[in-house]
Every structure is written in structure tokens, then in C-alpha cells.
Amino acid sequence: MSSSTFRAGALCGLLSGLLISLPALVEAFTGETSATSVPFALSPAFALPLLAALHLRQAPAAGRLGEIGHAVNLVGLGLFGGAAFAANLVLFYFDDALIEETLTGPTIPALIGSATVFAVGCALFGAAMVRARILPRVPSWGYATVLPLFAFLTSLPDSLLTIALHVLVGVILMWLSAALWRTATGEPAKAAESPVGSGRHA
Secondary structure, three states, rough: OHHHHHHHHHHHHHHHHHHHHHHHHHHHOOOOHHHHHHHHHHHHHHHHHHHHHHHHHHHHHHHHHHHHHHHHHHHHHHHHHHHHHHHHHHHHOOOOOHHHOOOOOOHHHHHHHHHHHHHHHHHHHHHHHHHHOOOOOOHHHHHHHHHHHHHHHOOOOOOHHHHHHHHHHHHHHHHHHHHHHHHHHOOOOEEEEEEEOOOOOO
């Protein structure tokens, strides 16, 4: 696989992490705003190339678990990303009464199902990264444990916990992106054992 594929995935992953972590840090002081909702809505889209590149990087060592985890994570990220886009760029501008009126019928079960598929996919793919030992251990474990929690807790009202989760998810994505970039430049991925940057409504 060409190094350009890994570089593109790493750059997209870095951007995805920044779009989660930086707005969350801003919201710690300003609260939720329309300006911070936009990057949250866009972040999942940039995580897709990262996920694909990570899978290609470790596929030979990850085996069947990696293939299954990648497939489930890819579907879950698409579903969860769509929900995040709607929540941050549509529902954000509705008042509480209209939101309650809108989220009826199958909408809530569908949203919960999306978060569940995403959480299961992250846990499986993260476990594959841990087992493959191609990428750094700390963010691999973080991907397997923190992102599934993030899938369900991100819908809670803003608090220090949700802000910390967004920042942490951003750090995990950027850490994995740094490891992938080192792969593209010929350095061992495990050399990236320290984060290069600082991860909400994603």
C-alpha cells in the first residue's frame, strides 16, 4: 500500500481529532454555540479515511477480528456521523419543545441503535489493534474502551465529563494519526508512544 494512502488517512485523522478536541475546550468556557457545533458535525466524516488507513496498516496482523471490527466500525461510524451531523446542524437550532415533538416514532430507537453499532465496532476494531500490536498500545486501548463510552455519553448535557471525553477522543485519534504518519515516512509505528495534540457531539 502506497505511503500516500497512509499520509492522507493520517491527515484526515488529525483534522478529525482537532475538530473534536478544540471546540470542546472552547465550550468549557463558552458553553455550546453554533460555532462549536459545526466542527463537531464535520469531525466523523474525516475519521472515515483514518479508519480505512488504520485497517490497511494492520490488516495482515489483525486477521479476522480486524476485518469484522473494521466492517462494523465503518457502518457504525457512518450511522453515528449522520446522527452527529443532524444533532449539531439541525436539532441544535430547535427549541426543546420542537425537539421533543420531532424525536418521536422510530427516531430514538434508531439513534440508540446507531450509537450501539458504533460502540461495538470501536470495541472490536480497538481489540484488533491491541492484538495486532502494530499501532501504539495506549491509543489502541483507548480506542477500544473510551470511544464506546463516548458513543453513549456524548448525548448527555454538557459537563466537565463530556468535555473531557471529547478531548480524550481527539487525543486518541491524533495519536493514532501520528503513528500512521510515521509508518508512511518509514519510521516504526510504535515510535509514536506520545500524543502530538490534545477530543462532543460526534
